[in-house]
Amino acid sequence: MQPYELSAAAAGREIRARRLSPVELVDSVLDRIDRTEPQLGAYVTVTAARARQSARRAERDIAAGRHTGPLQGIPMGLKDLIDTAGVATTASSRVRAGHQAGTDSTVASRLGAAGAVLLGKTHTHEFAYGLTTPQTKNAWDAERVAGGSSGGSAVAVAAGAATFALGTDTGGSIRVPAALNGVVGLKPTYGLVPRHGVTSLSWSLDHVGPLTRTVEDAALVLAALAGYDHRDPASLSVPAADYRPTSAEDLGGLRVGVPGNYYFDHVDAEVESAVRLAVERLESLGAELVDVEIPMTRYIQATQWGLMVPEATAYHQQTLRSVPELYAPDVRILLEAGELMPAGDHLRAQRARTLMRRAWLGVLDTVDVIAAPTVPATAARAGQSTITWPDGTVESVSDSYVRLSAPANITGIPSLTVPVGHDSAGLPIGMQLMGRPLGEAVLLRTGHAYELSEPARGLAPAARERRAPRRAGEQRPN
16 A cells, blocks of 8 residues: 555554654655646645655654644645645635735644645635536546535545545535545534635635545544634634544444435435445444434525625625626626625525524434435536436536535534445445534544445546646646
8 A cells, every 4th residue: 555545544643653754655645646636636736845844844853752643744735715824825716816825724724733734725616616626527537527616625635645635615515525526524513613714705604624535534634623713703612522433333322313305305316325325334333213304495595595695795896896807707607696686685594594503403402413415416527517307307516516515504513424335337425414513523423433334445546647747846736
């Protein structure tokens, strides 16, 4: 096994045992980036020289007995919305070409303090306003979409071009690409991970979280990220928690809610089959399955759009008026549509969110976890705009991908996606686990138990990889 194939937890154990150096690991992952990047396009910028310098520093610190935790020396990618001092944060947009922040975002600072090594910035759908990330190819099939908006982060992790990565999630933007590329994605409870220094799409829906190879890795990264920051008005002041799941597979006493409505409506048959088999696996591990009904489903789409669209337009108001031609057409149309939305619609969406959250918490009083598909279909072909369901219903690809993930953003509850197999075309399928606010430990325990019961997953094929030409200087923009 090559170092780039290791999970974050496994690599950390090898580094602490002095069987692997951070320099060896970072060099291995950078070489993997060179081989896969021409085909996949996961990165906006690769900071190779900076990464090697950080790896050498980690190696010296470890040799001197200065340990910063399980992420020390572990290479990571950051979504190109997350400020890092000295590295451009462009939001994958011409509007912000070359923009550099003077200071780190909170999450970048915390990962740096934990000893993680920055590899570079990963592509996002422009300003995170989309579900496909068109610059990036799916790690399992380059003719398919990566998912979005954290597509670059998901593809980098799936292909071995990052040991872990961070993304953001406003309507599913961590979980959708994680599911479509066969990796783990965690959207934490709203406010648990600070967003200071992270470009906003919709401040009342935005979350920051990890994309990883394993559930154990997600727990390690969350532990480094979580905690109060006064610079984020939504930040929660809660006690520090140990999110690491135990190695035990027993789920005795866990009540898993299985939706009887909404989450299995208009879902591909192979996706439904894989998720139901995964739910049965949870039952075989000791969990009790409980039928649940998802409340207020007819309001989900309207509430999501009623919150997100005007908030995004408000954020972009100045540049939308001064340089509208610099936005991609799909994003510009959405931003301009936000200017036409009446204030009353936004207020009604806020009221609906309050009622929806109350109703969801009522359901979660009866179960510990709700298990459902993450997305209703596997990765669409690039350029495909719609999905036609067997009953003749036609749905846009973006609407289909956000449909099952948006409720966790609206209500602010945590949601974890884990891979549960592949369809007949070999494309990954994800199962979504949703829990009570600040219930991350329960979700991670559940996902980890499922993961331990399955054969270990390998990396995505990163089809037809070839070495990228070396570029002069530290930064290598695509």
